[in-house]
Amino acid sequence: MRRIAIVGTTGSGKTTLARRVAQRCLIPHIELDALQWEPNWTPAEPQVFRDRVRLALSGDRWVVDGNYSAVRDIVWQRADTVVLLDYPFGLVLRRLLRRTWRRSLYQEELWNGNRETFRQSFFSRDSILVWLLRTYWKKRKQYPVLFQQSEYAHLSTVHLRSPKAAEQWLFSCEQHLL
16 A cells, blocks of 8 residues: 555545545645645646646655546556545535535635635535535445446455544554555
8 A cells, every 4th residue: 555545425534534644654645626726716727637646646655535537547547545435424414514614614725725615615506515415326336336447456445434444444554554
């Protein structure tokens, strides 16, 4: 486990787990959202995004988090391990509500000056909460199918169904990465 990709639905804790892996194992953390989003929530041009991802993943050891299908080929071809966070919907929804409320209330800067607002988060069709509703069940079905594709046969896959399982995995991977 030298190059780890962490995937899962919106709000599942991908970035939190990736940060913890990076901190404990002293490897770089790459957050795909930070490479994708320009100021004012403008997505990077597709080729710019792909180039940023290639550069970010050029090292020998890293942990990356994110679900962007536009760069999955780059990420998964370089990765040796993919970790799927597959938590129950209620847990993910509670976490996402809490995180979104906090970010909106305190106007936490995310990437390139972007911040979540109450209006955007709770009253917009572009809401992260609406995105969760649209993608949660699709992603749960999609990842196991992707893991079976021949181009990803080199990957070791880890399917975590609870925060407790994630803690146990983090402890075990820490032993392998140090």
